[in-house]
Amino acid sequence: MTVDADDVGLLVALGALLEERHVTRAAHRLGVTQSTMSTNLRRLRERFGDPLLVRSSNAHRLTPLAESILPGVLEALRAAGTVFSTSGFDPATSDQHFRVAISEFAQVCVGAEFARILRNEAPSVRVSFVSLNGRFADIERTARDFDLVVLPWAAPDASVVEAPLFSDRLVGVLDAAHPALRTGTRPGDALADAPFVSAVPFAGDVAPPPLGDDLREFAGLGTSPPVLTLSYFAAGQVIRGTEMWCLLPERLATMPGFAAGTVVLPIDAPSSQAAFTENLVWHESRHSDPGTTWLRGALGRAGAALPAV
Numbered sequence: 001m002t003v004d005a006d007d008v009g010l011l012v013a014l015g016a017l018l019e020e021r022h023v024t025r026a027a028h029r030l031g032v033t034q035s036t037m038s039t040n041l042r043r044l045r046e047r048f049g050d051p052l053l054v055r056s057s058n059a060h061r062l063t064p065l066a067e068s069i070l071p072g073v074l075e076a077l078r079a080a081g082t083v084f085s086t087s088g089f090d091p092a093t094s095d096q097h098f099r100v101a102i103s104e105f106a107q108v109c110v111g112a113e114f115a116r117i118l119r120n121e122a123p124s125v126r127v128s129f130v131s132l133n134g135r136f137a138d139i140e141r142t143a144r145d146f147d148l149v150v151l152p153w154a155a156p157d158a159s160v161v162e163a164p165l166f167s168d169r170l171v172g173v174l175d176a177a178h179p180a181l182r183t184g185t186r187p188g189d190a191l192a193d194a195p196f197v198s199a200v201p202f203a204g205d206v207a208p209p210p211l212g213d214d215l216r217e218f219a220g221l222g223t224s225p226p227v228l229t230l231s232y233f234a235a236g237q238v239i240r241g242t243e244m245w246c247l248l249p250e251r252l253a254t255m256p257g258f259a260a261g262t263v264v265l266p267i268d269a270p271s272s273q274a275a276f277t278e279n280l281v282w283h284e285s286r287h288s289d290p291g292t293t294w295l296r297g298a299l300g301r302a303g304a305a306l307p308a309v
Contacts, residue, residue, distance in 0.1 A: 008080075010047070013040035015077045018070045019097070021053060021060045029097075071144045078289065089290035091122035091298075098127045098295050101142060102150040105232050106278050109166060109251055114302040121298070143283035147292050148299065155281045162281045163296070166303040169274040172265040173236060173253045174245035181263060191265075197227045197246040199235040236262070249276075250309045278303070 016026035017037070027037035045051055050065045062070065089096070107129050118125060130146070143149055143160045155162050172191060174180060180191055227244065229235045235246040236253070240261060253264045267274055280299060286292045 010040060010044060011073065011076060013037065014044055014052075015073050017041055017044070017053060018062060018066055018073060019099075021062065023053075071141065075144065075285070078286070089294050091125060091294055093124070094122060094291065095124040095126070096291050098125070098147040098291070099130055099145075100127060100148045100150065100295075100299075101130050101132050101146045103132050103152065103278075105249060105252060106150045106152075106165070108255075109168075109278075109306060110299060110302040113305045114299055117298045117302060122294075127295070139281070140283070143281055144285070147282070147286065148295055149281040150299075151279050151281050152276055154279065159284050160281050161284055161287055162279045163300065164303075165278045165280050165300065166306050167275060167277045168249040168251050168309055169276070170247045170267065171250045171253050171274070172245055172267055173239065173248045173262050174265070175240050175242060176261050176263050177241075178243060178245065178263070180245075191245055195227070195242075195244045197229060197235045197238050197244050199229050199232045199246060199248070233258075251306070 012030065013026070016029050017023070017040070020026040020029060023037050023041060024034050027034045030037070041053065048065060048069075050063055052063055052066045053060045054063055111129075114127075118127065132150075139149075139151075139155050140159050143155075149155075149160075150165060151162075174191070174194075178194075180194060227238060229238055232248050232252055236248055236258060238244065239246055247267070250264070253259060253262070280296055282292060282296065
């Protein structure tokens with residue numbers, strides 16, 4: 001198949017439209033008028049025989065066809081960028097846009113330090129943190145779709161590369177007025193029969209069991225939580241004023257503000273049972289890309305700046 005200059009121009013426009021999901025923002029990103037971008041969208045719709053972008057409530061969403069071609073479009077644009085890049089990636093002058101799939105918990109842990117690095121080293125670089133929910137059925141595809149992924153366990157796919165970002169451990173968290181804290185009561189014994197709130201941030205995904213299931217079973221703390229929540233943050237709020245308890249990462253459980261009115265208890269189990277690592281994961285095709293290499297390094301430094309637990 002022969003690719004002409006017109007096809008290349010439309011590919012660039014297609015990438016901006018599919019990522020921004022908005023004609024005006026795509027036009028601003030490429031430095032063209034809204035009218036020009038609207039014309040590009042019309043031509044692309046004719047080329048694919050598909051609307052590509054459709055309005056949904058107050059926003060636009062991608063059609064199934066657009067969703068299916070997005071990874072290939074982004075991969076082609078990254079490959080072209082590598083070919084035409086003669087000086088590598090300069091964070092001080094780049095205006096590149098990166099997309100990172102990451103949990104809410106990991107964002108809270110590294111976000112502030114990463115933002116400081118971004119301001120100091122790459123003031124025009126834009127980084128979008130996107131929720132991990134719904135992205136575990138196919139880790140290889142997720143790693144292709146995003147510049148970087150942060151996972152709280154080792155990635156099983158051979159086509160991805162990983163490196164540790166930071167470590168944490170799970171601790172028991174309960175309301176400060178919980179009966180288990182009464183004089184003469186051994187908290188660990190009381191928790192064995194207390195109702196448990198399970199945080200399942202990735203419910204509905206094809207993924208390993210929720211963090212903490214093995215730990216609770218090992219410590220004899222029961223395995224049938226009556227309440228499931230979709231985030232660690234929600235679990236920490238649900239237990240307040242109740243006799244329920246939950247397992248949370250220690251960094252979150254001891255965070256100023258979040259920890260008010262609660263008590264943190266270590267779980268009577270080997271540290272290997274309670275510990276877990278948040279990992280940086282990327283597709284092997286991005287391993288040598290100068291931009292994503294810088295991104296991995298910047299996030300890695302943000303993780304390294306965290307105090308030990």
